[in-house]
Amino acid sequence: MKHLQGHHQPRWEGLARAFDALFEQGDDLGASLALTVEGELVLDHWGGWCDEARTRPWQRDTLTHVWSTTKTMTSLCALTLIDRGELDPNAPVACYWPEFAANGKSGILVRDVLGHTSGVSGWEQPMTMGDLCDRERSTALLATQSPWWAPGSASGYHALNYGHLVGELIRRVTGSKTGDFLAQELAGPLGADFYIGLPPALDARVARVVPPPPSSIDLAVLDLASPMVRTLANPAPDAAYSHREDWCRADIGAANGHGNARSVAQLQSIVACEGTLGGRRWLKPTTVARIFDVQARGVDLVLGVPLCMGLGYGLPEPATLPFIPEQRICFWGGWGGSLVLVDVERRLCLAYMMNRMAPGVVGGPNAAALVQALYASAG
Numbered sequence: 001m002k003h004l005q006g007h008h009q010p011r012w013e014g015l016a017r018a019f020d021a022l023f024e025q026g027d028d029l030g031a032s033l034a035l036t037v038e039g040e041l042v043l044d045h046w047g048g049w050c051d052e053a054r055t056r057p058w059q060r061d062t063l064t065h066v067w068s069t070t071k072t073m074t075s076l077c078a079l080t081l082i083d084r085g086e087l088d089p090n091a092p093v094a095c096y097w098p099e100f101a102a103n104g105k106s107g108i109l110v111r112d113v114l115g116h117t118s119g120v121s122g123w124e125q126p127m128t129m130g131d132l133c134d135r136e137r138s139t140a141l142l143a144t145q146s147p148w149w150a151p152g153s154a155s156g157y158h159a160l161n162y163g164h165l166v167g168e169l170i171r172r173v174t175g176s177k178t179g180d181f182l183a184q185e186l187a188g189p190l191g192a193d194f195y196i197g198l199p200p201a202l203d204a205r206v207a208r209v210v211p212p213p214p215s216s217i218d219l220a221v222l223d224l225a226s227p228m229v230r231t232l233a234n235p236a237p238d239a240a241y242s243h244r245e246d247w248c249r250a251d252i253g254a255a256n257g258h259g260n261a262r263s264v265a266q267l268q269s270i271v272a273c274e275g276t277l278g279g280r281r282w283l284k285p286t287t288v289a290r291i292f293d294v295q296a297r298g299v300d301l302v303l304g305v306p307l308c309m310g311l312g313y314g315l316p317e318p319a320t321l322p323f324i325p326e327q328r329i330c331f332w333g334g335w336g337g338s339l340v341l342v343d344v345e346r347r348l349c350l351a352y353m354m355n356r357m358a359p360g361v362v363g364g365p366n367a368a369a370l371v372q373a374l375y376a377s378a379g
Contacts, residue, residue, distance in 0.1 A: 006060070008042065008043035031261075034266075035350050036265045072313060074254070079312060097172050117151060117152050120148070129241040132160060132235065133250035157300055163251070187263070197249055210356040290311050335357065337352075
């Protein structure tokens with residue numbers, strides 16, 4: 001495989017070849033792919049370039065911006081607190097964050113936030129990408145507004161504010177920002193190279209994302225008062241803003257994580273192995289099982305497609321994601337195409353992170369091809 005560096009066990013040759021083909025066909029610029037089974041790294045590949053000019057080869061330790069794959073890390077932090085008995089998914093958010101009860105939100109539960117069913121999928125006040133970097137102000141604004149639909153009745157993807165909502169719960173319980181909690185309690189002990197709030201010393205290792213083509217969606221034909229428009233157009237998405245220092249340093253647990261496939265797979269292997277990894281119990285199996293409690297199933301009010309949402313993760317929904325088997329699998333992906341998939345039955349975790357963004361909010365055709373190759377190899 002002329003485009004790849006790294007290694008894989010023979011069983012996963014088909015998956016490695018599918019990854020190599022993405023470069024051969026010109027579908028990827030730079031990317032990394034990792035697979036763990038029983039917590040062991042059985043495939044670890046990377047290739048391509050960090051920049052469009054193709055002057056910087058993608059290295060083993062290259063990091064990139066993973067957009068909403070970050071949500072799985074924020075969810076893992078919340079699950080850790082649930083496991084410790086410090087956060088109750090069935091308790092009102094206001095038990096931990098009293099200000100959140102304002103304007104009809106006293107009945108919103110922690111699980112409504114983790115399952116994207118809270119009715120608070122975005123901001124009422126006009127926002128910019130830069131505003132999101134002011135965590136305290138942007139979080140306080142969410143506490144003052146009303147829900148946009150009946151909480152718990154349907155999912156509406158919390159695209160950019162998931163980390164503000166779940167992150168504030170983490171902060172109220174622990175006193176720590178999400179990125180600090182992740183580093184101290186999970187990524188640091190595991191030696192996983194993943195960050196919510198990128199340290200300045202790591203800037204030189206980052207392959208900046210290449211924005212996708214302009215969206216073809218015409219907002220003029222949509223209901224401007226709908227959760228879809230209110231969520232996805234406020235702020236207007238700007239992939240290039242992720243290059244800015246204020247965005248990289250901020251604590252945005254929905255969208256500004258930096259890592260690579262290896263580090264994502266290392267961390268999410270905690271879930272794949274039902275809580276025990278590297279000889280340490282990180283979560284109880286019963287806590288992992290809670291991920292698969294369906295919070296909502298049906299057409300998502302923000303993304304406009306059928307989704308099945310568990311506790312902090314997406315669950316298989318063949319109408320929208322036919323390449324993901326209907327098994328004990330949880331997943332999520334990022335704007336432009338990144339994906340992490342956790343198969344608890346097979347105790348495996350697949351992660352794919354790349355820098356050239358394709359159209360689409362969650363996952364994409366490259367991720368679909370890799371998942372199909374995974375299961376062809378897994379048998």
